[in-house]
Amino acid sequence: MTIDQPHHEPRHPIRVVAFRTGLSPDLLRVWERRYGVVQPGRSEGGQRLYSDADIERLDLLHRATRGGRSISRVADQTNEELSTLIEADDLARQAADASNSRPNGVSAQAFLDAAVEELNRLNPAKLHLVLRQAALSLGAAALIDGVITPLLRQIGDQWHAGTLSPAHEHAASVVIRQVLTWTIEAYQPPGTAPRFMAATLAGERHEFGAMLAAQTAAAAGWHVTYLGADIPASDIAAAAQTTKADVVGLSSVFPVEPRRILEESLVVVKGLRGKARVLVGGAGTSAVARDFERAGITLINDLAELREFFRMYQDGDTK
DSSP states (O other): OOTTGGGGOOOOOOOOHHHHHHHOOHHHHHHHHOOOOOEEEEEEEEESEEHHHHHHHHHHHHHHHHHHOOHHHHHOHHHHHHHHHHHHHHHHHHHHHHHSSTTTOOHHHHHHHHHHHHHHHHHHHHHHHHHHHHHHHHHHHHIIIIHHHHHHHHHHHHHHHSSSOOOHHHHHHHHHHHHHHHHHHHHOOOTTEEEEEEEEEEEOOOOOOHHHHHHHHHTOOOOEEEEEEOOOOHHHHHHHHHHHHHHHEEEEEOOOOOHHHHHHHHHHHHHHHHEEEEESGGGGGGGGGHHHHHHTTTTEOSSSHHHHHHHHHHOOOOO
């Protein structure tokens, strides 16, 4: 049997791999360094180059970890074994979807539709009830991914289209904030659990990205301190030292000056003096993404990637 040479030829830079697999460059490097999941080649300039076979394996590993497994438990699996795990996950997911579609099960979409209806009716009490029921019925990840996030997107779309009044937007924001706070406080992690702090920097008043990160951390078993929006960088660093935070998450959705957000993030890093990791996420970080990476700040692209980071950290798979 001969090896398909083009399939194993190192030719793709790391950003192509990140795009095709959904794994961040930072996470790719950790997986390579810790577990040797692939062995990329190098360009003449020393940059990593990956083959189609590398991308195929990384994609399988990513899909296997999204089923709830840590990378440490699947890194030594063959591609065939990984495919078997993924098929089992797909079957379990299909069974869960079928259960939710029965009369005695309510899907995330049904909760979302009910939430939008109460939003348009300007009925915050009913909206609050719908979201609490969704939290109890769906669990943390499905609540965030299937109800809260698309609801926030719907509110934003209607606001920009001019079809949602300030009263509707403000009332919905209050309810969503209350429900997220309730879900964060509902978790009781053990005293030895790692500590996460979330906030937005001064000038960034859109707080839901930070709140979603805080809720995701709580659901992953972390102690959570949520500071809120529009916090000076020096105060964030001081608060992280006081609470002995292991990781600090900064959200930036609509910054007016992306470079200033980078500079403020560096102030947080300097104030922590190496005692905590710093993560940044949100649409406002894309313009200076490479600068964040060069500064040693971990860029998080979405909540799925954040959940993976939390799993890896608790398994000792990331520094």
